Amino acid sequence: MELLNHVSKRLKSRPEVQLPVDQLLAQFTDPSSPVPLMNFSLVYLRYGYPRLAPADQVRILPSLLLSLQSRTAQQDSVLQLCVPALVHLQWPQDIRLHRDLLPLSDHSDVRKILVEFLLLYLLLPYGSLEVKPGQLPPPGLNRQLITRITGGATPSLEQLEERKLAIVRLLSAEVMTPVEVVCPLIMASGDPKSSVAELGERYVRQFSHGLDWEEPGIVQQLLRLFLGTTATPGKRPQSSQSGPTVEPVSGCSLRIRIKIISFLLKSSLAANSFPQCIQLVFDGLFGTVTSSKLRSLTLEFAHHICRK
Structure with a gap:
C-alpha cells in the first residue's frame, strides 16, 4: 500500500506521464480479476484515461461504457x-x-x-x-x-x-x-x-x-422531475437502515418546469396520475418556484385534468 501511495503521489505531480490504459482496462473488465486488483486498476484508469490523446479516449470509450453492466459498484x-x-x-x-x-x-x-x-x-x-x-x-x-x-x-x-x-x-x-x-x-x-x-x-x-406521450416511463419521470422528492415541511428526511440519510430533492428550475408542463398537457396519463397531478397544480399555482407563465400553464393543466 505504501508503494502504491508513493506511485499515486508521483503521478499526481507528473501529469505528462502516460499509463498503460489498455492493460488497466483489460484488468478492470476481466471477470476473473480479484476485487483488489479491479479497484486498483480503476484508480489508475482515473489517472491515465484523461491523459490519453482525444482519439485514444474515443477508441476506449465504448469499452468503458460496456463495463457498466458488470461493474455495478464502480x-x-x-x-x-x-x-x-x-x-x-x-x-x-x-x-x-x-x-x-x-x-x-x-x-x-x-x-x-x-x-x-x-x-x-x-x-x-x-x-x-x-x-x-x-x-x-x-x-x-x-x-x-x-x-x-x-x-x-x-x-x-x-x-x-x-x-x-x-x-x-x-x-x-x-x-x-x-x-x-x-x-x-x-x-x-x-x-x-x-x-x-x-x-x-x-x-x-x-x-x-x-x-407516445402516454408512455408511463416518460410521464412518471417528468412528474418526478417537476415535483422532486422534497420532504414534508417540518419533517426530517427518512433514514435508510441500509445506508445514510437520503436527502430530499427539490423540483427542477422554473425554466425546466415550464418545459415539462407543456409536454404533460399532451398526456391523458399525466392528467390521471394521482396524486401527482394534484400536487403539480398546487405547486404550480402556490409554490415558491413559479411565475405568471407557469401559473397560466398550470391552470390549463387543471382544466386538462377535469376534461380527462
Whole structure:
C-alpha cells in the first residue's frame, strides 16, 4: 500500500506521464480479476484515461461504457471518466455510422444507466457546486447527487457548457431510442446557457414528433422531475437502515418546469396520475418556484385534468 501511495503521489505531480490504459482496462473488465486488483486498476484508469490523446479516449470509450453492466459498484466512477471524453466524439454526417462509433443498440441496461447519469449532469448549475449546511441545493439535485455526478471535482463554466453540448449531441445521435432520450433533452432545453438550450430545443422538437406521450416511463419521470422528492415541511428526511440519510430533492428550475408542463398537457396519463397531478397544480399555482407563465400553464393543466 505504501508503494502504491508513493506511485499515486508521483503521478499526481507528473501529469505528462502516460499509463498503460489498455492493460488497466483489460484488468478492470476481466471477470476473473480479484476485487483488489479491479479497484486498483480503476484508480489508475482515473489517472491515465484523461491523459490519453482525444482519439485514444474515443477508441476506449465504448469499452468503458460496456463495463457498466458488470461493474455495478464502480458505475459512477466510470461515468465520471466518460462524460469529459464525450467532447472528443466526432459524429459522422451519415447517421447510419453513429452506432459503429458507440455500439449500444444491444445493451439496453447500459443505455439506461448512461441516460440516467447524463440527465443528472444536465441539471448541474454553472458556478459553485458546494452546498453548505442549511443552504438549499440546486434545483433537481442534492449534495449526494452532486458528489455522485462530479466525484467532488467542479468543472469550470466553459467545461460544463462544453460537456452539456456534447451530451446533447450524444442524445441526438440516434444510438438510443426517442423514449430514452426525450426527458434529458427536455432538461437541456431549459438550460441557462442559450447554446445548450437552443440545441436541446431543436432535438426535443425532432424526437417528440410522433412520440407516445402516454408512455408511463416518460410521464412518471417528468412528474418526478417537476415535483422532486422534497420532504414534508417540518419533517426530517427518512433514514435508510441500509445506508445514510437520503436527502430530499427539490423540483427542477422554473425554466425546466415550464418545459415539462407543456409536454404533460399532451398526456391523458399525466392528467390521471394521482396524486401527482394534484400536487403539480398546487405547486404550480402556490409554490415558491413559479411565475405568471407557469401559473397560466398550470391552470390549463387543471382544466386538462377535469376534461380527462
